[in-house]
Amino acid sequence: MATTLKDIAKKLGISEATVSLALNNNSLVNEKTKKRVHEAAKELKYFPNMIAKGLATNKSNTIGIIVPDINIVFYANILRAVDEIVNRAGYSLLAAMSNDDPKVEEEIIRTFISKRIEGVLAVPTNQPTKFLTSYQKALKEHNIPLVYITSLYTIDGIRYVMGDIREGTYMLVNHLVELGHKDIVFIGGNRTVPTTSLRREGYGRALTEHGIPIDEKNLIECDGIHYDQAVLATEELLQERHDFTAICAMNDEMALGVVNTLQKAKIRVPEDVSVVGYDNTIFSKVSMVGITSMDSDIEGTCRQAVDMLMQVIRGEEPEEPHIMVRPAIVQRQSSGKARR
Amino acid sequence: MATTLKDIAKKLGISEATVSLALNNNSLVNEKTKKRVHEAAKELKYFPNMIAKGLATNKSNTIGIIVPDINIVFYANILRAVDEIVNRAGYSLLAAMSNDDPKVEEEIIRTFISKRIEGVLAVPTNQPTKFLTSYQKALKEHNIPLVYITSLYTIDGIRYVMGDIREGTYMLVNHLVELGHKDIVFIGGNRTVPTTSLRREGYGRALTEHGIPIDEKNLIECDGIHYDQAVLATEELLQERHDFTAICAMNDEMALGVVNTLQKAKIRVPEDVSVVGYDNTIFSKVSMVGITSMDSDIEGTCRQAVDMLMQVIRGEEPEEPHIMVRPAIVQRQSSGKARR
DNA sequence: CTGTTAGCGCGTTCAA
DNA sequence: TTGAACGCGCTAACAG
Secondary structure, three states: OOOOHHHHHHHHOOOHHHHHHHHOOOOOOOHHHHHHHHHHHHHOOOOOOHHHHHHHHOOOOEEEEEEOOOOOHHHHHHHHHHHHHHHHOOOEEEEEEOOOOHHHHHHHHHHHHHOOOOEEEEOOOOOOOOHHHHHHHHHHHOOOOEEEEOOOOOOOOOEEEEEOHHHHHHHHHHHHHHOOOOOEEEEEOOOOOHHHHHHHHHHHHHHHHOOOOOOHHHEEEOOOOOHHHHHHHHHHHHHHOOOOOEEEEOOHHHHHHHHHHHHHOOOOOOOOOEEEOOOOOHHHOOOOOOOEEEEOOHHHHHHHHHHHHHHHHOOOOOOOOEEEEOOEEEOOOOOOOOOO | OOOOHHHHHHHHOOOHHHHHHHHOOOOOOOHHHHHHHHHHHHHOOOOOOHHHHHHHHOOOOEEEEEEOOOOOHHHHHHHHHHHHHHHHOOOEEEEEEOOOOHHHHHHHHHHHHHOOOOEEEEOOOOOOOOHHHHHHHHHHHOOOOEEEEOOOOOOOOOEEEEEOHHHHHHHHHHHHHHOOOOOEEEEEOOOOOHHHHHHHHHHHHHHHHOOOOOOHHHEEEOOOOOHHHHHHHHHHHHHHOOOOOEEEEOOHHHHHHHHHHHHHOOOOOOOOOEEEOOOOOHHHOOOOOOOEEEEOOHHHHHHHHHHHHHHHHOOOOOOOOEEEEOOEEEOOOOOOOOOO
């Protein structure tokens, strides 16, 4: 049996309550007994029982996070950052992955509620979904605050912190235009998903501002947002035409697929075609030519998301429930002057 | 306030105990009342309070896992597999990352114990460490079973399930030898760490069995086991000599670094030099030439580790506390006949 | 400053 | 088949 408050109270001949206060460094109890208590605790190898504490205080000291799939580098980055920040704030993190499966999501929410999670962070899937309502409803009924990371919902009362991918893509395309590029292909996912549509907006604005017309055939829509789909898209593109001088991929993994496919076709990067990615993940580094990318400041994003969540947990209403984090460009070798 | 057993008991005019039994589908309570209880529970949106339950049963229904860093693809793979398996077994998973920092590890263990985790899985760091004792001691004192994943300790009473990397490397080098290779370079990490030393053993055995002498200069030791270190090692290698026909890297990320560096130096893969990796992670796929690798059967490994842990939790002693999981080769384009 | 008491929500006796 | 009573380990309110 583990040693309890009672054990150490008995040993010292004082009451449980005093021991409890002493261990929590409450100023009500005098220094000498505090010291005795701490020593006894160490001696008896006392470990507070958080579940008992949780029952008594009705607080779990835990926050939950839902990510679609931890095997995706970008989500792993988020999880890592959140874990660190949450721990530093004295909370535990309960992580769960949904695999983009609504059934799993529901199960996760049930578990979260049963564990009396104090707040949840959610990184929504990359598919056009309606799960929004299911999350919201169950959590709201139980008064559990929710903050989205890296997504955008304009629905009322939804709090989020996201990287400003529209602005980031704008900056990236701007960078290309300034290098002399006019024929820039954008490779992304389903156009109805915010993560793609926002990037398209940024892409469009950069071109328009420079008086470059937007050509529909430069906007490629893939079935997914991973390496294989980018390879496929690039192969198809190369069969049709070679008149573009740059490719803007929606993330680094896809950019890597683009670079490899181009090089396989003896097209030099960046001499013949420039390529840019997004997120500054490991994929932008493990390429034969380093890939110019955007650092989304994941850490900053997560920090602000956790801060916002903590505010809501404390009962304060955050003054600004929608935060956009400005990214920064990371130049590598894959982007250079336009040919000719 | 969340609805409790009491609420639904009151509503139905029966006792809390009956409700509790009914919700747990205990056969003592008759079907009709069971049904009424379940309906009332749904109606009142009852969610069992796991912390109260935990206190009453003295069980947290949670197991903990420690990984060095979730940003490393291989560990993320493990975490994902374990999460799924543990959930299916009706447990929750509490994940923590140590960053290879003993202080953090200690903190994690404290939290685990305080949360009355029922068992822990640990994926040890890749450095020669002594943390073993600290883990062991604290957990043993609290009677919390521990199973290691993907590591090897020959110390008594330590349970583990690991991929048989010695055998896997043997198979891989064998594969190369059968393709006619004799001058095979091995690129790994610190030789005193089991994950490297075991691979070296497999490498050595494959050569010896074919009567090929082991050349010390073919055994390269890096400061780390990531992309950059592999690039560096390959660059240095190429400055010295070109007499090798194959490179066996200790993991896919390093293999990718090798392939890229070779190609940058206009050395063709596999025509001039064959390359193999290990773990069959995404890195073996996002290369210009797909990298031949070893599938460690992470899922199988994790399943067995969880099974073993569950056995110990139930109080049974696993008949075989040391399990080696046999890997399978995955051939891709990076390995071919030796030149000349 | 310290002790007493009463729950927190649930499972588990033991009676009825 | 059900109900009453108790305890898990801790905190909180109040009393001394």
